[in-house]
Amino acid sequence: MAVVGDDAMIGQLVHGRYRVTGFIARGGMASVFTAQDTRLDREVAVKIMHQGLGDPEQFTERFQREAKSAARLNHRNVVAVFDQGSDGPITYLVMELVPGRTLRDVMRHESPMPTLRALDLVEQVLIALVAAHDAGIVHRDIKPENVLITPDGHVKVADFGLARAVSSATTATGKTLIGTVSYLAPEVVVNAGTDARSDVYSVGAMLYEMLTGLKPHHAETPIQVAYKHVHEDIGPPSAERPGLPDYVDALVARATSRDRDRRSADGRVLLQQLRQVQRALRDGVEDDPELAADLRPSPVIGSSESAGADVDTAPVAGGAGGADEGADTEIVAGAGAGVGTSTMVLGGATPMAPAPNPAESPKGAPGSPAPPRRPAPHPDPRTAAPSPPGNDRQTSRRGRVLLILALLLTLLAGLGGWYFGIGRYEPAPSLVNMTEQQAQAAAEKAGFTFAVDSRDFSETVPLGSVISTDPGPGDRILPGDRIEAVVSKGPERYVVPDLRGQTPDAAEALLKDTKLKLGQQTEAYDQEVPEGQIIGVDGVAVGDQVKRDTAIDVIVSKGREPLEVQDFTGQTKDAAVAGLQGIGFTVTTQEEFSDTVPAGTVISQNPASGTKLRGDAITIVVSKGPELFAVPNVVGMKRDEAIKALEAAGFVPDAASFGNNRNYTVIGQTPTGGSQQKKGTTVSFFGL
Numbered sequence: 001m002a003v004v005g006d007d008a009m010i011g012q013l014v015h016g017r018y019r020v021t022g023f024i025a026r027g028g029m030a031s032v033f034t035a036q037d038t039r040l041d042r043e044v045a046v047k048i049m050h051q052g053l054g055d056p057e058q059f060t061e062r063f064q065r066e067a068k069s070a071a072r073l074n075h076r077n078v079v080a081v082f083d084q085g086s087d088g089p090i091t092y093l094v095m096e097l098v099p100g101r102t103l104r105d106v107m108r109h110e111s112p113m114p115t116l117r118a119l120d121l122v123e124q125v126l127i128a129l130v131a132a133h134d135a136g137i138v139h140r141d142i143k144p145e146n147v148l149i150t151p152d153g154h155v156k157v158a159d160f161g162l163a164r165a166v167s168s169a170t171t172a173t174g175k176t177l178i179g180t181v182s183y184l185a186p187e188v189v190v191n192a193g194t195d196a197r198s199d200v201y202s203v204g205a206m207l208y209e210m211l212t213g214l215k216p217h218h219a220e221t222p223i224q225v226a227y228k229h230v231h232e233d234i235g236p237p238s239a240e241r242p243g244l245p246d247y248v249d250a251l252v253a254r255a256t257s258r259d260r261d262r263r264s265a266d267g268r269v270l271l272q273q274l275r276q277v278q279r280a281l282r283d284g285v286e287d288d289p290e291l292a293a294d295l296r297p298s299p300v301i302g303s304s305e306s307a308g309a310d311v312d313t314a315p316v317a318g319g320a321g322g323a324d325e326g327a328d329t330e331i332v333a334g335a336g337a338g339v340g341t342s343t344m345v346l347g348g349a350t351p352m353a354p355a356p357n358p359a360e361s362p363k364g365a366p367g368s369p370a371p372p373r374r375p376a377p378h379p380d381p382r383t384a385a386p387s388p389p390g391n392d393r394q395t396s397r398r399g400r401v402l403l404i405l406a407l408l409l410t411l412l413a414g415l416g417g418w419y420f421g422i423g424r425y426e427p428a429p430s431l432v433n434m435t436e437q438q439a440q441a442a443a444e445k446a447g448f449t450f451a452v453d454s455r456d457f458s459e460t461v462p463l464g465s466v467i468s469t470d471p472g473p474g475d476r477i478l479p480g481d482r483i484e485a486v487v488s489k490g491p492e493r494y495v496v497p498d499l500r501g502q503t504p505d506a507a508e509a510l511l512k513d514t515k516l517k518l519g520q521q522t523e524a525y526d527q528e529v530p531e532g533q534i535i536g537v538d539g540v541a542v543g544d545q546v547k548r549d550t551a552i553d554v555i556v557s558k559g560r561e562p563l564e565v566q567d568f569t570g571q572t573k574d575a576a577v578a579g580l581q582g583i584g585f586t587v588t589t590q591e592e593f594s595d596t597v598p599a600g601t602v603i604s605q606n607p608a609s610g611t612k613l614r615g616d617a618i619t620i621v622v623s624k625g626p627e628l629f630a631v632p633n634v635v636g637m638k639r640d641e642a643i644k645a646l647e648a649a650g651f652v653p654d655a656a657s658f659g660n661n662r663n664y665t666v667i668g669q670t671p672t673g674g675s676q677q678k679k680g681t682t683v684s685f686f687g688l
Contacts, residue, residue: 006031009048013038015087018046018094027145034097037082044082047093047159067093069137070160077128077460079148079158098156103147103206111213112241115248118210119278121147124155124460125203126274127433129267132160133196140194142202143180144209153459181222182215186230186258196266203270204255204263205234211248212240216256233258246287250295251277262297268430272472279468428483430473431466436487439466443483453484457492457548464488493545499534499554507534511552519551523558527615531559560613567608573622576602584614590621595678599625626678633673634666634685642666642685650679656686664688 009020014035022034024045035046067084074080083094103121110117125147132139139146139160148156185201188194205216216235217228234256236249255270257263264270273295280288429446431439436452443450453470461467467486471477494515499507508518522538529535538553540546563584568576577587597603603621612618632649634642639655640663646653669685671677 006033009033014046014048014090014092015085018044018092020046025145030093035094037094043097045095045097047095049091049093051089069135073131073135073137073160075128075131076154077124077156078131078160079156095158096156098148098150098158100148100150102145103149103155103210104144106149107144107210107213111210113210115211115244116278116281118207119274119281120459121149121155121210122203122207123271123274123278125157125206126267126271127460128155128157129196129199129203130271133199133266133268138194138196139199139202140188141180142199142206143183144206145180147206181225181229182209182217184226184229185260187260189226189230195260197260197263199267200255200264200270201257201260203267204252208234208237208252208256211237211244211252214240230258245277245280245285246289246292247277247280247285247295250292254295254297257297259297268473272432272474275468276472425476426479428469428471428473428475428477431469431483431485432473433461434466435464436466436485439469439485447479448477449480449482451482451484452487455487455489457490458488459491459547461488463490492548494548494550496537496540496542496544496546496552498542499552500536501529502534503532504534504554504556507554515548516546517549517551519553522553522555524555525559525561525614526557527560529557531557533557560615562611563614565607565610565612565618567605568620569602569605569608571602573600573602573620576605576620580618580620585612585616585618588617588619590619591624592621593625593627594623595626597623597625599623628676628678631669631671631673631675631677631681631683634669634683635673637666639664639666639687642669646683651677652680652682654682654684656684661688 006023006026009031010023010033012020014020017037017039018035019038020033020035021043024032024034026032030047030049033046033048035044036042037044064084067081071081071084079098080096081093082096085092106121107113113121125142129139129142137160139157141159142157146157146159148158150156183202183205185194185198186192188198208214208216215225217225217232219225219228234252236244237252238244238246238249251273254262254264254273264273276291276295280291285291426447428448429442431442431450434442440450456467458467465488467488469483469485471481471483477483492515496516497510497514499510502510504518504521511518520538524535526535533556535555535557536542538555540552546552561584565585566579566583568579571579573589577589580587592603594603601623603623605621606619629650631651632645634645637645643653643655664687666685666687668687669683671681671683677683
């Protein structure tokens with residue numbers, strides 16, 4: 001197949017199977033089209049990679065390998081990959097066609113988003129990343145354009161692995177691929193390798209934009225934006241949107257830490273942290289210093305941030321978001337922290353410093369502390385006694401013993417503190433998204449008990465699967481303790497009731513009872529439903545299952561429709577009937593003889609003007625023409641007798657005679673006897 005532009009691809013048959021039917025979008029790596037799979041007769045999306053992304057053979061090989069990896073991700077939140085291949089110079093990928101909009105489209109209309117709305121969307125993105133990270137796949141290009149949202153709010157993530165295929169190919173040919181610079185992790189910018197934490201950074205940057213409506217970093221060029229990702233922290237969303245809780249700021253800070261060792265380890269960890277924030281928001285918590293401290297990234301010991309600290313103690317645990325919760329570990333450091341002079345103290349105990357030994361620290365020795373100056377006491381000759389020989393050595397030995405005992409006590413206290421604070425605990429297993437039976441088996445296998453605390457609706461977790469647990473995955477818990485789970489009742493759906501014939505007030509009460517609400521009221525005329533009553537629902541059907549609090553739009557009757565009457569007098573019967581029925585009336589027809597109106601023509605209409613309701617009857621009187629009568633047969637009658645007969649029948653006699661005989665016998669007439677004529681018609685006759 002020849003290489004053609006986007007417009008020229010319409011109608012092309014890719015690899016003899018996929019008929020391109022329309023254009024969707026063009027991005028930095030590829031153009032996306034709708035297509036018809038002629039083999040399976042279904043609509044698909046075809047992504048055709050741009051030319052010049054690297055050595056053709058090398059790129060195709062890597063692209064195919066990454067596409068196969070992505071195809072293994074069979075998950076409801078991941079856009080399915082159906083096929084991949086090459087057709088001449090074209091490298092293509094066939095994917096599930098997802099109806100709806102991208103997250104970018106939604107952000108254009110909704111940003112800055114309500115906090116829970118943004119978190120609920122990101123939650124589904126993270127569920128997709130959990131599946132990918134568990135399979136060892138890193139997306140590398142998380143951005144709003146790769147997040148698709150169906151009309152019912154379901155989220156699907158696209159393009160897993162493609163960024164890696166493209167970036168590897170371009171690197172091999174000496175080119176540089178920066179990618180979507182607004183969401184790039186610092187390690188990607190400096191080419192320090194990528195892992196699941198790179199996706200975490202991109203999600204955090206995307207969440208910042210959803211909450212604030214602003215990109216995390218602004219600059220005139222993409223290179224300058226990339227530089228800021230490496231050298232500047234992404235600020236707290238509350239700086240742009242005051243009123244956000246502190247723990248929301250902390251979640252964004254944790255996900256977007258420039259030091260990836262301080263970020264959430266992968267999609268699963270960030271998902272659990274995000275759900276903590278969701279629970280706090282739904283509970284109406286305005287600020288939670290403990291939760292914020294737990295989420296906020298802590299300094300990494302030994303890093304450039306902790307080395308050379310001005311303080312003497314740097315706490316590692318207990319809310320700084322680094323070490324395990326509840327630990328009392330501290331690093332005690334002098335001015336030379338980071339160069340081997342620091343001392344770790346367990347359990348929070350303070351070591352006892354040994355008393356200076358004059359034998360080991362002679363007076364004036366370099367570096368030794370000067371002894372305190374105290375006035376020499378005057379010896380009392382009554383109580384003074386000479387010191388026994390070796391007394392100084394005994395004091396020194398006793399000091400060393402006390403020092404050793406103090407160190408042992410410190411060590412034991414530290415070990416005790418470690419055991420009671422950390423050591424006896426075990427991390428709770430991750431049971432989220434398991435079925436209730438699987439979760440119970442996994443909890444019991446790990447040495448814990450399992451119980452269902454509640455059952456809640458969920459738009460993302462299937463019926464019967466675990467939504468969340470307390471303690472959460474990775475939280476420290478004693479062996480044998482109980483893990484309480486919230487199990488999904490599936491999506492919360494309610495049946496749309498039949499509201500026909502109800503008033504809006506009655507319908508509102510009925511909908512409230514079924515966890516729905518009354519939406520827009522549109523008025524329309526109706527022949528059967530009285531004015532003020534509901535004709536039916538709009539946009540849904542009776543019996544449909546919809547989400548909680550869905551607004552049900554209704555059509556309210558204005559009663560029968562008033563119509564303007566048009567006069568069809570003088571027109572043909574057919575034209576009058578068709579015209580009146582076309583307006584919306586029914587037609588009643590009557591017929592009359594008329595000497596002046598032709599047969600088949602409307603003589604009169606009742607009513608002929610004004611307003612009537614749709615369906616009302618309009619009466620028209622149609623002419624049958626003049627009334628006809630049989631002409632008497634006067635042939636054989638005497639002239640006077642014939643005149644009387646014709647006049648009696650309503651005709652005008654016209655007698656013609658020949659000769660002088662006035663009382664002749666009629667031998668002919670016109671019109672002939674028996675013919676139908678209207679009254680007043682002249683009948684001529686003659687005779688001999």
